[in-house]
Amino acid sequence: MEIGFSLGSNMYNRKRLLMQAKNLLLSAPRTRFVDQSPIYETTPVDVKPEHAGMAYLNSVLVLESELPVESWLSYIGKIEANLGRVRTEDRNAPRPIDIDIIYAGDQVIDGGALEVPHPRWAERRFVVQPLCDVRPGRVIPESHKPVSEILRSLPADEGLSVFDERW
Secondary structure, X not given: OEEEEEEXXXXXXXXXXXXXXXXXXXOOOOEEEEXXXXXXXXXXXXXXXXXXXXXXXXXXEEEEEOOOHHHHHHHHHHHHHHOOOOOOOOOOOOOOOEEEEEEEOXXXXXXXXXXXXXXXXXXXXXXXXXXXXXXXXXXXXXXXXEHHHHHHHOOOOOOEEEEEOOO
């Protein structure tokens, strides 16, 4: 099954943390690399004023995996903890790494801790733009439109620029 992951970091060596997260995701059993977007530098969204200057690096990684999507939730949690993420009540607090499952094949899961597709993916240019780079024609379950069309429907955003084409 193809799985699209959104990766983000706005603390420490952001690019290095994205690369470490990518390598750890690829180390999962029965999983292989398919594609990745460029890394974008993005303005933080919905953060406290004191964190407004902490730009994110964001990218999308596409893997093929035989693992059930439910098993990825704990695997992602371990990767995030290993790379220094500490969860707080502020869901938009700065973080060394954030990994979200955007989609997993055509599955729809609403199991409380795990929601697939990610419930806010289509509202966020920092997810939709890199996803469009690698899967412009993909229709994410429940969206009913290709990713490229969703990107065109989003407001223009000056807070997003290519940081690194190849990583």
